[in-house]
Amino acid sequence: MSWKKDLKKEIEKNNFDLGIFTLQEFYRVSFNVLSIKYPNNNTIKASIQRTLQDIRDDNYLIFLNRGEYKVNSQENIEFLEFIERYHKK
Numbered sequence: 001m002s003w004k005k006d007l008k009k010e011i012e013k014n015n016f017d018l019g020i021f022t023l024q025e026f027y028r029v030s031f032n033v034l035s036i037k038y039p040n041n042n043t044i045k046a047s048i049q050r051t052l053q054d055i056r057d058d059n060y061l062i063f064l065n066r067g068e069y070k071v072n073s074q075e076n077i078e079f080l081e082f083i084e085r086y087h088k089k
Contacts, residue, residue, distance in 0.1 A: 003047060003054075004058070006034065006037065007048065007051050008055065008060065010026070010029070011071060014026075014030065017071040017073065017075075017076060018071075018075070018079045019070065019079060019080065020064060020068060020080070021068075021069055022069070023052070023067040023068075024067065026048065034048065056069075060072060
């Protein structure tokens with residue numbers, strides 16, 4: 001598997017594809033998994049950041065603010081709109 005596929009898998013496995021997530025949240029749940037998968041990589045954090053940029057460029061992710069992301073999908077847009085409406089009640 002490639003880094004792109006592995007990060008997308010981690011995003012979906014951890015339900016980051018619904019809502020907004022931060023880089024720190026991603027590190028917290030995926031750093032060890034990726035460290036084990038890529039034992040010869042001594043720059044896991046840099047690889048994660050670079051790959052997040054790559055999948056942003058592929059239009060899979062949207063960068064919202066520094067270290068804050070959301071998946072670019074209709075399901076996620078609908079989920080975020082539902083949450084916004086729910087909190088306005």
